[in-house]
Amino acid sequence: MPFQLPAEFLNQPTPFYYYDLDLLDQTLSALTAAAKPGNFRVHYALKANSNLLVLERIRRAGLGADCVSGGEVARALEAGFGADDVVFAGVGKSDAEINLALAADIFCFNAESVPELRVLDELARAQGRRARVALRINPNVDAYTHPHITTGLDANKFGISLPDLAGVLEQLEQLPNVELLGLHAHIGSQITELSVFAALSRKLNDLQTWLEDRGYHLPHLNVGGGLGISYEQPDAYPIPDFATYFGLFEQHLQRRPGQQVHVELGRSVVAQCGTLLSRVLYVKESQHTRFAILDAGMTELLRPALYGSHHHIQNLSSQRPGLAYDVVGPICESTDTFGRARLLPETRRHDLLAIRSVGAYGEVMSSSYNLREKAAAVYGSK
Numbered sequence: 001m002p003f004q005l006p007a008e009f010l011n012q013p014t015p016f017y018y019y020d021l022d023l024l025d026q027t028l029s030a031l032t033a034a035a036k037p038g039n040f041r042v043h044y045a046l047k048a049n050s051n052l053l054v055l056e057r058i059r060r061a062g063l064g065a066d067c068v069s070g071g072e073v074a075r076a077l078e079a080g081f082g083a084d085d086v087v088f089a090g091v092g093k094s095d096a097e098i099n100l101a102l103a104a105d106i107f108c109f110n111a112e113s114v115p116e117l118r119v120l121d122e123l124a125r126a127q128g129r130r131a132r133v134a135l136r137i138n139p140n141v142d143a144y145t146h147p148h149i150t151t152g153l154d155a156n157k158f159g160i161s162l163p164d165l166a167g168v169l170e171q172l173e174q175l176p177n178v179e180l181l182g183l184h185a186h187i188g189s190q191i192t193e194l195s196v197f198a199a200l201s202r203k204l205n206d207l208q209t210w211l212e213d214r215g216y217h218l219p220h221l222n223v224g225g226g227l228g229i230s231y232e233q234p235d236a237y238p239i240p241d242f243a244t245y246f247g248l249f250e251q252h253l254q255r256r257p258g259q260q261v262h263v264e265l266g267r268s269v270v271a272q273c274g275t276l277l278s279r280v281l282y283v284k285e286s287q288h289t290r291f292a293i294l295d296a297g298m299t300e301l302l303r304p305a306l307y308g309s310h311h312h313i314q315n316l317s318s319q320r321p322g323l324a325y326d327v328v329g330p331i332c333e334s335t336d337t338f339g340r341a342r343l344l345p346e347t348r349r350h351d352l353l354a355i356r357s358v359g360a361y362g363e364v365m366s367s368s369y370n371l372r373e374k375a376a377a378v379y380g381s382k
């Protein structure tokens, strides 16, 4: 079924984000069924969308929270996630952020370097606590995704390279206020070639054997996030293939008895439930191009400008025969373009357009560039 906006929102001033909470709930049901409670611990990556209403539904479904800033840790706690369900990742955690998370006694820090481990040790000692950590390793697995959102390659700033791990473990022995819980790896985002998760599992298997040979037995393994969604066909694939995703880890990851496997999914949980609604300000015909100029721009959805990302666009007001449009925003930047040569029904001033799959990395990446006002968010459920 193509997207339909509930009638109650037809007069809502544009641009605005619409969140379909029923689709969110269906996605969460599919996710929790595939993760087989007890088998995988799912932490939702707040960076994808941190709206309280969205977070509360996610918490009610039983997921934990994966945070990358003090602000996200505070938001997760505000949304009711228990501190023992919160993990805190990030290559550059400030002292203030670490202190906040230590004081809340969160479950685990995903730590990325020796200097960070030293600061964790020092701040934990000052608070009379121990910091529980998972070491984020850089497994050097290619995720075959956009170069800007791949994270698990040697060239990326993230994690500890495998050749450095022995040295890091040696340093860790000198830090009495840090407790090693496990390993963490995240290889990239919007991954659609799912076999890379088998490759990641094999890397982790080798690493575990290597660690066990050195006397380390880790109770937790965190395999990160990254499951992609269909931006091209959001109606055909409203819910990502969670079963295949978890199945790959079940099949390839050699889990030790009693070991807990964690995942950190963001996009796949929330992307499809969010839609950006915008009205056409002008249709402008130039020598070679027909532009539909919208009242939404890169300030409301940065992904096309930043990564050249595709988002499906629908005209909700017109059934007229189709024409090709460059769909652009009003911002003073040439990259403020949602799509080029998009086939849409004949489009006129004031038509309402739906830009799909914006629930993840949409509203959270919005800005006030050009002194624009923040777009509202509305929520629908039957």
Ligand code: LLP
Pocket: 045, 048, 066, 089, 149, 151, 186, 188, 189, 190, 224, 225, 226, 227, 264, 265, 266, 267, 268, 303, 360, 361
């Ligand atoms: N864990 C870590 C350590 C991460 O860095 C990320 C995403 C996730 C989990 C969640 O990944 P997901 O399941 O959402 O793929 N703004 C970009 C995406 C950046 C992703 C950053 N890290 C975009 O709009 O495509």
